[in-house]
Structure formats: C-alpha cells, structure tokens
Amino acid sequence: MPTGFNGRWLRVNLSTEEVRVETVPEEVYRAYLGGRGICAYILFRELRPGVDPLGSENKLVFATSVVTGAPVPGVNRVSVAAKSPLTGTYGEAEAGGFFAVEMKFSGFDVIVFEGAARRPVYLWVKDGRAELRDASHLWGLTTKETAEAIRRELGEPLARVACIGSAGERLVRFANVIFDNRYAAGRGGLGAVMGSKKLKAVAIRGMRRPFEFHDPRRLAEIARWYAESWRRYPGAVSRSTYGTPELVTPLSRDGTLPTLNFRGGSFEGADAISGETLNRTILVSREGCFACPLRCKAVVKARPPYETDPAYGGPEYETIASFGSLCGVGDLNAIAYANQVCNAYGVDT
Template sequence: MFAVMGKILWVDLSEGRCWEEAVPEWVYQTYLSGMGLAAYTLYRAVPAGADPLGPENVLGFVSGLLTGTGSMMTGRWMVTGKSPLTGTWGDANCGGTLAPAIKHAGYDGIFVRGISPRPVYLYVDHGRAELRAADELWGLDTRQTEDRLQALFTGRPVSVACIGPAGEKCSRIAGISNDQGRMAARSGLGAVMGAKRLKALVVSGAFPIPTAQPEEMQRLTKRFLRWANFQPPFVNGQGARLLGTVMRWMPLSLRQDGMLYKFFLTKYGTVGLNQFSIETGDAPVGNWAGTNEDFPPNRSETVNPDRIREREQAKYHCYSCPVGCGGMTHFAGGQRETHKPEYETVLALGGLLLNQDLESIFEANEMLNRAGMDSISAGGTLAFALEAYERGWITREDTGGLELRWGDSTVILELLRRMIAREGIGDWLADGSRAAAERMGRGSIEAAVQAGGQELAMHDGRNDPGFALHAALDPTPGRHTVGAYLYYEMFQLWRKIPRLPAARGPLYPKGHKYGADREKAVQAAANSQFIQLLNGAGGCLFGAFIGMQRMPLFEWLNAATGWDLDAEAYLRIGRNIQTARQAFNARENLPLKAPISPRALGLPPQTRGANRGRSVPLEELASLYWAEMGWDESSGRPPRAELAALGLEAEE
C-alpha cells in the first residue's frame, strides 16, 4: 500500500503493554486514514455506555493519509475518543508536528485504553513503544513538560503532545498541547488523558512514506504553491473593518472566494478579520446577548489585527504549510514570548466578555496554553459567569469575594486562574458552562450558550445559519470547523462535482440564507462529507478554503495511493466517515440533534445590531439534512444495512 504505514499501535495502560495491529487495505479504501481510521476503530473498540473518563474509553491519535507524501497543508493530526464534555463522539484537530511523527514512527494511529496506576508517558521511536514513569512531570504545565522531554531526547527530533494542569485535574474543557502552544483543544479530550494518567506522548522515527506517483505529487504541489504563495500588498486591518461595516449595511450578501481570506491569513493569521467579524455580526458579543453596537470600532480597536501583528517576532508554520498563519509574539515590554493568540481566543476573551484590554488577552492565552485548556470553552464559560453574577444567580459569597464585572480584565484573569486550579467558584466552571448551570440552577441554563454541552465558537449562526446547523447536527456538537454556508462558497466543490449546486452569487439577497430548503440541505451534506474526507487526508481547513479548483486534494489522493477515483467517489468516502461518527452516537441512544442554546438560534430574534430580526429554522433543516445524508429523516439514525456495508455491524 502507498501513502499509509499499514498498521496502528495499541497501548493498554492498565496492563502496561503495547502491540501492533495490521489494518486491512479495505479499511483505507473505505475510510482513508486520519478521522476515518479513528471512527472505524473506536466504533468497534469503545462499548456503548462507556464512561468517558473510565478505562473502556479509547483515545486515538491519528495522522492523515496525505501527511508526509509531499502534498501541502496536509499535516493535521486528530485526537478522538468519547467526549467527557458532551458524552458523544469527540474529536479535536491540530497542526504542529505530531502528524508526520506518527507516520515516520511506523504507524497511522496510536490508540490508548485503560488507566495507568501511576503517571506515565508513552515513548514511540521507529516502531518501538514503551511506557515510562512521569511522576516528575505530573504537575508541570505544557511548556515545562515539553521542555523537560525535549531535553531527554537530543539524538533525534521528537514531537511531544502533552497535557497541563487542566487535563490532570480532569477539567472537561481540557485540551492537548503540541509544539508548545498548538492545541487540540475541543471535546475535553485532555481530561481523558488526565483520567488515564497519561501525561504525554513522545514520538519519533524515520520510516519513509511511499507514494505511488512521486513525480505527479511534485507537479501538483508546485501548481498549488503558485496559489498559496500569491499575496497582494493592499491588505490591512482597518480596511477589513471598513469592509465589514459596508457589508453589514448592504442588502445583499457577497459570495466569498477563499483567496481573499488567504490574503488576510498569510499576513495576519486567523486574527486578520477580528473587527470585520464583529461588524458583520459573525462574532458574538456580550455572551451572545449583545451586538456589534456594544463593541463598536472605538472599542474593538483593541483587537485590530495590526495591533497584534506588530508584536509578531516570527511566523509559525505547521508541518507542510506554506501559509504560516501562526506566529511567535511578545508581551508588552518584550520580556516574554508566546504563541500568537488565534481569532477564536481573541474574541472569546475580548468581545464576548466586553474586554478591551489586549494585554490581558495575551496573558490569558498564555495561561490557557500552559494549562492545556480550550480557549473557546473557557471564554464562553467566563461569559456565562459574568452574566450569572449580573442577573443575581450567583453572589460575591459564591465567587469568594470577586465582583464579576463585564470587561474587567483583572477579574477575568483571576477567574480564569481559579478555573485552571479548580479553586472555589473555578471548580464550578472548570467543566464548562452547561455543567456550571446544572449545578447553579435558577434557570441559569439560559445563559449557557452551547450545543450538547460544548460552548459555541466565535461564529454566529444568526449571521450564517450553517454554523448553527452543523453545531447542532454534527456528531461532535458545538463545533465550527465542520460546516457553514460560507464554507460551501469557499470550497467550490461544484467545480469538481457537477451534480452539486453552485453557490448563489456573486450577489444575492441576505434573506436567502434564512430559509429551509433542499438546496441548503444538499450543501450542508456536501460540507459534512467533504470535511470528513479532508480529516481523513490530514488536510487543513484553511487550505481547502483556497478552493478545490486550486487545491488538488482529489488529485493528490490519487497520485499518493495509485487509485483512480473521481471527486464523487472521494466524497462518498467522506460520507462513510461521517456515518461512522453518527453511528457512534446513535448507539449511545443520544439525541442526534444536540440541544442548542435558543439564544444562538435567534429565539427570540435580536431587536438591534447586525443580526436583528434573524433566526435559524433548525427543526426544518435537520430533517432535510438527515434525508440528504441518507439517514432516517425523523431521527438521524443511519440504516443498519449501511453500517453492515461499512464493516461496523452485522445486518439484522
């Protein structure tokens, strides 16, 4: 087989042993690698009803099929498992350096079950694996942990993925850090590592990754790089804000070409459209109850991308990425460096909290990275706490004397410190806003803006209903990277798959987005299938935004594997992956339309601001989407015959 290593590594922490398992070729042909390999493996290995923090849960670290093949923007790794935050299928996606390390070590994935009697880390080197004591690492933050481990292995480059104090304390919003600040943050899977007493993975190797047509891979990559490296000089932060203001006032929407986003991404990273998103209503404000009018340009100036970029010392590139959206930045005074905060972090700790103090956002970002805690869920939970205090659901007695005020950066940082330490009110908040609301009662769930228990990201479904649709209907609820109407516009899949409808445009009425019809269901289903194909390949969402007529994903897959499949056939593989993830939840008898905050759906609609009068017809969209996916349109359950065909269950 080409492009894959043909086997996975199993680790049983309870028994303290490691072993290899060969992966049949048909599994790769059905699911690719990456997310697909994980979905197939976990469905079979994790029993229904397993405790997410118990020994039966399996934590999978997987690398994509295209990783290491000479393709570009295909170096993403994924961690998967049953989520302790939502109780559903859980996954988190990350860049950094772990993805190629897993394959060069000889594997397509590393799967961990059981619970160690003491803290350990897993060392994998060129086909050898062993568990080593980590007592001296327990209690260290993520950067300290990685520094210690890197110092132990100086003979060959290693990649480290580890948890910090949040994961050790089983915070259900804990993530996993790689490369000292790249975070696989969502789904609370850092808590699973903590519960298993697995402090870190240290992975190295030099196995070659063969491709079927290396010269064709090189030709395709050169063609893609012409697009990825094209960068006009006119892009700036103030211009983006003004464009957002104009688009807010326009009665028409403009179909988006992802090359425009790529220009901002190359120059600024993900923070390039901070103010643009606030102005258009894409970014929620004041715990989703406010509007752009509550964080106008004179206040949002604090998150102007030019102000963040001026602190950048060097660009950060994930493996196989020519864009380099990350960066190393410094705090005021230049005494300390930190990874540049991402868009989600800046706005979750900025406009969502009405916080105008940029320095506090940098400080909070560093705290979260070192603790190994999801900045989206942390920001959403802090916003919940501020509103709960304002509405009298908690008092100064509950907060240990803290007066929780919107925009008070001193209070925000102290509350965050207590969340990380599980100290006082922080213990209430460390498992996310839904858990805090359940503990608090008094109707406070109204202020917990989440889907299925996971806080929503900084993209408002009242501005793009596709975000709300996928946040509620994806097997991992509350996610923003699994689909939106905007994504469909940028992927331009219809250029490769003629049966798919072209996105409306170049200008179309804004009201078109708020209906429920089959066209939107077709687009949403195509989004879901394509995203999972991308995750099976190890591809970067930002690369896909450049458009499938420019990023040769389907052609790379054929050249790497030697297959001869068209784009439609690859989209069916994406559907297989999404079906396996959906089946994981269906087997748990969970609602396959996750409960989502009415506030995020515009119920009731806002009466002012960019999203005034808007609501999302989720109930109608759900049935249409499930039908388009080929699942039961009233329940969302995949048919048993399809599961049997995918090698998941025997047909009754």
C-alpha cells in the same frame, strides 16, 4: 512498500503496560482514509454503550491519514478522539504543526490507548519502536515544562510532544491536548481523558518515511503549483499576513463578532484587538504547519504587566473573541497572556 500508509497501528494497554503492533489491511484505509474516519471506525466498533468517558474502558485514539506527509497544505493534521467527557458522545479534535508527520514517519499511522495506568506515564515512539516511561516527575508541570523535560530526558531536542497540563490531570471536562506548546486538539475534553488514564504525554520522533505515495511526480507538481500560485488569491495573502485574527474587524463591522456574552455583534474595541494591531504591537514572528507556505500562526510577546513567552505562540481568532470582545476586553496584551495561561494549563479556548 504500501502507498500512502504504513499499515501499522500501535495498541497501548496502559493497565498492563503492554505495547503491541497491529497490521491493518489496505481495505480499512480505502474505506475510512484516516484521521477522524479511522477514529470513528475504531471507537464505534470497540466501545460499548454507556462507557464512562473518564473510566478505564474508554479509548483514546491518535490518528494520521493516507495523505499525512504529503508536501501540500491542509492535510498534515493529527486527529485525537475518544468518548467525550464534555458531551457524553463521540468527541474528536485536530491539531496542526508537525506531530502528525513525525508520527507517521515513525512508522505508525494510529495509536490506540486503552485501560488506565496506575502511575503517570508517557509514551515514547521513535522509528518503529515504542515504550512507556515513568512520568511521575512530570505530573503537575505545565505543558512547556513537560515538553522540555521529556526532550532533555530522551536526549532528543527535536522530538514532538503532545501533553496535558494541570487541567487534564484534574479532569477538567474542557481540558485539551497541547502539541509543542502552541498547537491544540481543543474540543471535547480529550485532555481530561488523557488525565483519567494517567497519560501525561506522547513523544514522537520520526526520522524516515517508511511508505511511498502512489504518484510522487504528480504530487510534487501539485505542491509546486500551490507554492507558486497561492499569492494570487487575496484571501490567502490576508491569512498569511494576519492569521485568523484577520476576522475580528470584518465580523465586528458586519455585526457578527461575539460580544459581551452574545448581547451584541459589534465591539467598539475591535480595532484594538484586530490582526492588524496584533502585527503592529506584539507580533514577534510567524510560523506554519508542515508543508504550508501560508505561515499563518502568530508568535507574540506581550508587554508588561502581561508579558508572555513566545514559546506559547499567540492567540488565534477564537481566543481573541473569547477573551476579548466576548468579555468586553480591548487589550491584546491581556488576551495574549490569557492565551498563554490556557496553553500552559491545557485548557480549551
């Protein structure tokens, strides 16, 4: 049994609807480890210069790493990459949550999509098996509607779903890929690449761990140390309490908060959109990514007329700054609603 990786990649040709498994030697993992390293390795080897980012020759990669699945924080993110339609160069983005772990537990470290489907499709992967399924009935749905419909169709309420909304379908060049309604591979327009390939979603269910780590006992010790010691560090406690919105107040105080289209660095309404105010007014709960005790992700419910669905999570610092101080908006309810609209349509914030 391999240590730290499965050694199996999925190669999905959307043009021919062929799905095949590739066996990859350990040397590739030792050289590139996984994640963005593996993404770059694949794309720079397989894409010719001048490829149209929204053409069928572009390739889209979902990648885990040799440490995905380890019970420690910060290592369980999924990398998504392609030639970016936004920049025309290499584009890579990452998302947290649980998708990466489920993907690796399903038996595959990497999924490479090539070609373009004639009709909308989604990929279903479960415990070493994979198939393309029709997604015509999903085209036009929001990200939440898509994920819910796929789970009902498969009879898999715990399936993890990465999908695009209408922005990706319409090839908006800053469309993103949304994971389970609230996590995003945001940068580079990778949602538009999915849309150009008529790939509406990727659904994953991994029920077992088909690999081992080299020294499970030492790894468990490290995980236990982190779980017991993070509360000693004020920065970690603050991040756990307020999430990334904790940055709003200190950045405004220091004059480095993006304000009024960068005409200023301090926002007079900063306190109204701060992490402290979010906790006091619209916070419902907090959740975290796989094996991370910080649980910094906010789940919010804004008040009318900007009422929001907690299924879409809540705004991170970047979204609060973009829709808040940068636009001169000091209403957290409005910002939370804008965040929901962008998550539903699959738009980068």
